[in-house]
Structures are given as C-alpha cells and as structure tokens.
Amino acid sequence: KSTVIKMLTTLLPVSSGKAYLAGYDVTRQPDAVRRVIGYVPQALSADGTLTGYENLLIFSKLYDIPPRRRKQQISEVLEFMGLEDVAHQLVRTFSGGMIRKLEIAQAILHQPQILFLDEPTVGLDPVARTQVWQLVQQLRIEYGTTIFLT
Numbered sequence: 786k787s788t789v790i791k792m793l794t795t796l797l798p799v800s801s802g803k804a805y806l807a808g809y810d811v812t813r814q815p816d817a818v819r820r821v822i823g824y825v826p827q828a829l830s831a832d833g834t835l836t837g838y839e840n841l842l843i844f845s846k847l848y849d850i851p852p853r854r855r856k857q858q859i860s861e862v863l864e865f866m867g868l869e870d871v872a873h874q875l876v877r878t879f880s881g882g883m884i885r886k887l888e889i890a891q892a893i894l895h896q897p898q899i900l901f902l903d904e905p906t907v908g909l910d911p912v913a914r915t916q917v918w919q920l921v922q923q924l925r926i927e928y929g930t931t932i933f934l935t
Contacts, residue, residue, distance in 0.1 A: 786903070786935040787827060787903055787935070790824075790901050790903050790933070790935065792804065792811065793806060793811060793822075793901065793933075794818075794819075794822060794824045794901055795811060795815040795818055795819055796824075798812070799811055799812050806818050806821065806822060806899055807821040807822075807898050807899060809821065820848075820895070820897075821897055821898045821899060822897050822898070822899045822900070822901060823891075823892030823893050823894075823895070823897040823899070823900040823901065824892055824900075824901045824903075825885075825888045825889055825891075825892045825900070825901065825902045825903065825905055826888075826903050827903040827904045827905075827907060827935075829881065829884050829885065829888065829908075830888060831876045831879075831884050831887050831888055831891070832876060833875065833876045833877035834875065834876075834877065835875070835876060836872065836873050836874060836875055836876065837863070837868055837871060837872045837873070837874065837876055837879070837887050837890075838859060838863070838872040838873055840876060840887060840891060841859045841862065841863070841872075841887075841890060841891060841894060842855065842859065844891045844894050844895075845858065845859060845894055845895075848894060848895035850894070850895060858894055858895075858896075859894070862890040862893060862894050863890065865890070865893075865920075865923075866886040866887070866889060866890045866920060867886065867916075868883065868886055868887060868890065871883065880913065881908055881909050881910070881913060882909050882910065882912070882913025882914075882916060882917065883913075885905060885906075885909060885913065885917055886916070886917070886920065889902075889905070889917070889920065889921075889924075893924065893928075893930070896928070897930065898930065898931060899930070899931045899932075899933060900924065900930050900931070900932050900933065901933045902921065902932065902933070902934050902935070903935050904935050905917055905921070905934070906918070921934075
C-alpha cells in the first residue's frame with residue numbers, strides 16, 4: 786500500500802503501467818501532480834525543533850504560495866485543524882494527535898484536489914483518532930477534496 790502511494794505521489798518511480806492524477810501523468814508530469822496533491826506519510830514527520838507555524842511556513846514556501854498569501858493561508862489551516870492556540874509552541878511539545886493534525890495542515894496548505902493519507906491514525910489514542918477522522922470527513926465535505934486512505 787505504502788509503495789503504491791509513494792509512486793502516485795511521485796516519491797518513487799512508477800514500476801509499470803500508467804497512473805494519472807487530476808488528469809496529469811504521474812511519470813511524465815510529476816511537477817503538475819505535486820501541485821494538485823497533498824501527502825501525509827505514515828510516520829510522524831513534522832520538525833520538532835520548530836513551532837507549528839514555522840513548519841507551515843516552510844511548507845508554504847515549498848508549495849510556492851505567494852508571500853502575500855502565506856500568513857492568511859497558514860492562519861486558515863491552523864484554525865481548520867484546531868491548532869491556532871498552539872501554533873507558536875515547539876512541535877516536540879505536541880501530542881501525537883496534534884502532530885498528525887499539523888501534518889494534515891501541511892498537506893492541505895496549498896488546497897490540493899487530492900489528499901493521500903497513509904495510515905493517518907496509527908499510534909494515536911482513541912480521542913485523537915476520532916478527531917482525525919472527523920477532520921478528514923470535514924475536508925471532504927467543505928473543500929471537495931478527494932481523500933485516498935490506507
């Protein structure tokens with residue numbers, strides 16, 4: 786499962802066949818694919834030495850979000866994920882559920898059409914697991930995001 790997701794998200798080369806996401810060929814148009822997808826890996830990956838806001842700021846630059854829009858988009862995803870009160874705390878002080886929410890925020894910052902979530906609730910307590918599923922459902926409903934889950 787994880788290997789297929791990594792191929793679809795252009796992190797690994799496609800071993801055989803063809804794949805298209807939002808009309809883009811994963812092999813021939815990887816940059817276009819990356820612009821329309823978000824990806825949350827199975828393992829927690831946010832930088833614990835930075836604040837939640839700083840993590841999102843880095844992603845806003847990677848996604849090439851114009852500087853004049855970065856602050857607003859970061860604020861919007863922090864609010865959507867319920868992290869606005871902890872945005873300026875170091876990520877290493879976050880619970881597992883908070884880190885997972887931050888990683889989803891990172892993945893949706895550029896408003897992708899498709900969001901890949903690789904086992905997003907592994908290792909989370911029941912309350913955090915429920916919160917993540919509710920947020921995923923809300924993303925689908927409010928933003929029309931296509932969710933690809935394992």
